[in-house]
Amino acid sequence: MVGNPFICKCGGLLEVVRPWKGIDSEKLKQLWDNRLSERMTVYASGVWRYKELIYPELPEPYITTKYEGNTGLYPTETIARYTGVRQLLLKAQSENPSGSFKDNGMTVAVSHGRSLGYERFTCTSTGNTSSSLAMYAALAGCTSVVYLPGNHISASKVRQTAAYGAELILFNGTYDDGIRFSRQYSEPLGQYVCNSMNPFRIEGQKSIVYEMAHQLRWELPDWIVVPGGALSNATALGKGLLELKQLGFIQKLPRVAVIQAEGASPFHRMVSLGDTSLIPEPQPMTIASALNIGNPPSWRKALHYIIGQLQGVTASVTDEEIMEAKGLIDRCGIGCEPASAAPVAGLKQLVRDGVVHPEETAACILTGHLLKDTEVIPYSYSPSPIDLSLEAVNGLLSRG
Amino acid sequence: MVGNPFICKCGGLLEVVRPWKGIDSEKLKQLWDNRLSERMTVYASGVWRYKELIYPELPEPYITTKYEGNTGLYPTETIARYTGVRQLLLKAQSENPSGSFKDNGMTVAVSHGRSLGYERFTCTSTGNTSSSLAMYAALAGCTSVVYLPGNHISASKVRQTAAYGAELILFNGTYDDGIRFSRQYSEPLGQYVCNSMNPFRIEGQKSIVYEMAHQLRWELPDWIVVPGGALSNATALGKGLLELKQLGFIQKLPRVAVIQAEGASPFHRMVSLGDTSLIPEPQPMTIASALNIGNPPSWRKALHYIIGQLQGVTASVTDEEIMEAKGLIDRCGIGCEPASAAPVAGLKQLVRDGVVHPEETAACILTGHLLKDTEVIPYSYSPSPIDLSLEAVNGLLSRG
Structure with a gap:
């Protein structure tokens, strides 16, 4: 390991692998059931509730939590009809404290960094990752440094991050340049790196499917569908599911689907072609900003x-x-940012193509809050203000 | 009652008053403790958990819920030091599904409207009320109509509301004109009015202090401090506290403080002068948009x-x-919209003025999410992009 503790000598990303000895799934289910009524301890968190499968040996005092997770799982007939499946659930990770699923992983990464003695946290991002990082660093009483690619500045996206007190460094170059710089210099700068190369983020994000299984009494739907950007979400889903099965928490594995935006779909392209080597998309381009990643670190x-x-x-x-x-x-009435809608659109396509059967059930994971990206919302009202009267209002309403 | 079911003949607002017979506080505490582990029923809601004190007779099928409430209660030493009290808690109603405390009341108002057979819901608002209303109406499969004062259009504030599918009607006039129109014509238009004149919103908002008391094992801090805009939040706090005491849930009533923004403080002015009649502020003016109300309906x-x-x-x-x-x-790392910060600023003033003693404890209620109002967040970064190097980054960080 040179320069960054999460990069293997082979150039790949390190990963947390545990021998999983002495896990009694029935006992743990009982313990986790009991923790559901916690409200003021770390076990009130929808991540740390499952600590035994996420980071069993971390001492509690290092845990920085905002009771992340604990998000709604909403059945919706409208979306079931739209996609063409028998039953559809939306898992709203958008309801996390910073407004995105990144919180599930970031609470673990920042807690791990604190346990190593770090007081400065960093990432390269202009979106959900940076605001989640800045929030947890602030909550821990630490500082954060966020590298912003100069060609990708969107004021509204960095404001939340800035509010939590992150130091913002604008640089010449791309997202990938920022990641490369962090890999090389985070250690000499004394910065703990929280980009998705950090394997503890993956461990935390496994809790999304743990919580969903818990909410459904350990019987998952036939399909689980996630958006694919940096692919840490997909990785965590896969790793989490395999652990649940291996350790006896669930009897049957669901099928999984990863949906990318057409303008930023190098992973889908690779898989479609039967390749095992990813060719980055040099100019990713999609309205779903959280999916606008051409070279997904976790591919x-x-x-x-x-x-x-x-x-x-x-x-x-x-x-x-x-x-x-x-x-x-x-x-x-559920709501989400554009990236979160990709799984619903993708599921509709998979049903149309006969990959998913209409009699099957599915859950789509919503990754970001509606409020994260209000600029893309179209809206309209009567072109000029009306004088309020029963007739005028009735006229407008009957027209609609 | 003419035109609107919530307006008394006297011109004042109606209110839900119950005889409260047969309430056994110890039994209810036990029931509510048991409900804490619910996740997929209406009792998983931080409002409906307390149904017995909010709307006991409403049949469950009418309840439209997004598991609102269930928000964090964060102790913070930094804010305790800033305000000058011994211990300070922040109750983050900002973590509600639509991003504001309005959800606590709106779930009850919309559920009540559904029980009466309404399928169209309405309010006059350009802010948190309208987005909460539109979200619950959509969740219930109903429609919503939002009246927007023509002199007060802010695109970013109505986008969330529009996303949930509300029909937006722009009109010539002020917020007060919209309220007057609703009072008169909501019945003939078949619209159920969800502005704060609706007493069921107050009933729902009582849950904020119920949940806080529950989280603190029924021992509240010495002071509870809320922002004062339309004053429904203050009303619900007062009504909720008195019920908790009267029915034996808490032994000691906390002191309460209502903080207004200087540019929109008709209630504070009235109280300071010892008056009992409110003189509206004709031109309210504050950066805290959620407090920018000159004629608070619930005064x-x-x-x-x-x-x-x-x-x-x-x-x-x-x-x-x-x-x-x-x-x-x-x-x-907690975060809030500007209006939510008024209680913290007000508490600091009350300590300085000797009203609150430094040995006392306090809780401030945060009403809206950071993401609700990102436009007011100042941010800065290195004026021009730097070339990434260890020296350049070290130089920037040591400067900061």
């Missing part, structure tokens, strides 16, 4: 778990399909 | 509960004090 892990171990499938969807699905999710 | 109820029954206090704070407090709350 090897995702390939191993999702394709190799779980025989999962992939698909890509257009921006138009994403926005249509988002509109529907929003109008159901 | 009579707030006067009755907060001042008359609880001998509470009021204060007003400047926009500068609000933004300073907000900056600190954000940098603690």
Whole structure:
């Protein structure tokens, strides 16, 4: 390991692998059931509730938590009809404290960094990762440094991060340049790196499927569908599912699907072609900003778990399909950012293509909150203000 | 009652008053403890968990819930030091599904409307009320109509509301004009009114202090501090506290304080002068948009509960004090919209003025999420992008 503790000599990313001795799934289910009524301890968290499968040896005082997870799992008939499956559930990781699924992993990464004595945390990002990182670093009483690629500045996206007190460093170059710099210099700078190369983020993100299984009394739907950007979410889903099965928490593995945006779909392209080597997309381009990643850091892990171990499938969807699905999710009263709608659009395609059977059930994971990306929301009202009267209002309403 | 079911003949607002027979506080505490582990029923909600004190007779099938409430209660030493009290808690209603405390009340109002057979819900608002209303109406499979004062359009504030599918009607006039129109015409239009004149919203919002008491094992801090805008939050706090005491859930009533923004502080002005009649502020003006209300609809109820029954206090704070407090709350990793910071700024003032003793403890209620109002967040980074190098980054960090 040179310069960064998470990079293997082979150039790949390290991963947490445990021998899993002495796990009694029935006893743990009982313990986790009991913890559901916690409200003011670390076990009130939807991540740390499952500490035994996430980071068993971490001493409690290092844990920095905002009771992340604990998100709604909503059945919706409208989306079931839209996608064409018998029953559909939306798992709203958008309800996390910073507004995205990144919190599930970040609480573990920051807690791990604190246990190593770090007081400065870092990542390269202009989106959900940086705001989650900055929030947990602040909560831990530590500082955070966020590298912003100069060609990708969007004021609204960095404001949340800035609010939590992150130091923002604008640089010449791309996202990948920032990642490379962190790999090389995070150690001499005394910065703990929280990009998705950090394996403890994957460990934390496994809790999304743990919590979903718990909510469903350990019987998962036939399919679980996630969006694919950096692919840490897909990796965590795959790793988490295999552990649940291996350790006896669930009897049957669901099928999994990873949905990318057409303009940023190098993983889907690789899988479709039967390749095992990813060719990065040099100019990723999608309205779903959280999926706008051309060189997904966790592609090897995702390939191993999702394709190799779980025989999962992939698909890509257009921006138009994403926005249509988002509109529907929003109008159901659930709501999400565009990236989160890709699984719904993808599931519809998989049903149409006969990959998913109409009699099957599915859950889609919503990764980010509606409020994360309000700029893309179309809206309209009567072009000029009306004078309020019963007639005028009735006229407008009957027109609609 | 003419035109609107919530307006008394006297012109005041109706209120839910119950005889409270047969309440056994110890039995209910046990029942509510048991419900803490619910995840997929209506009792998983941080509002409906307390159904026996909120709306006991409503049949479950009418309940439209997004598991609202269930928000974090965070002790923070930084804010305790800043305000000057011994211990400080922040109750983060900002963590509600639509991002504000309005969800606590709106789930009850919309459920009540459904029980009456309404399928169209309405309010006048450009802010948190309208997005909460639109979300619950959509979740219930109903429609919503939101009246937008033409002189107060802020695109970013209505986008969330529009996303949930609300029909937006822009009109000539003020917020007060919209309220007047709803009072008169909601019945003929078949619209169920969800502005704060709706007494079921108050009933739902009582759950904020119920949940806080539950989290603290029924021992509240010495002071509870809320922001004062429309004053429904203050009313619900007062009503909720008195019920908890009267019914034997808590032994000791905390003191309460309502904090207004200086540019929109007609309630504080009235109380300071010892008056019992509110003179509206014709041109309210504060950066805390959720407090920018000149004629608070619930002022009579707030006067009755907060001042008359609880001998509470009021204060007003400047926009500068609000933004300073907000900056600190954000940098603690908790985060909030500007209005939510008023209680922290107000508490600091009350300690300085000797009203609150430094040995006392306090809880401030955060009403809205950081993401609700990112436009007001100041941020900065190195004026031009740097070339990434160890020296350049070290130089920037040592400067900061």
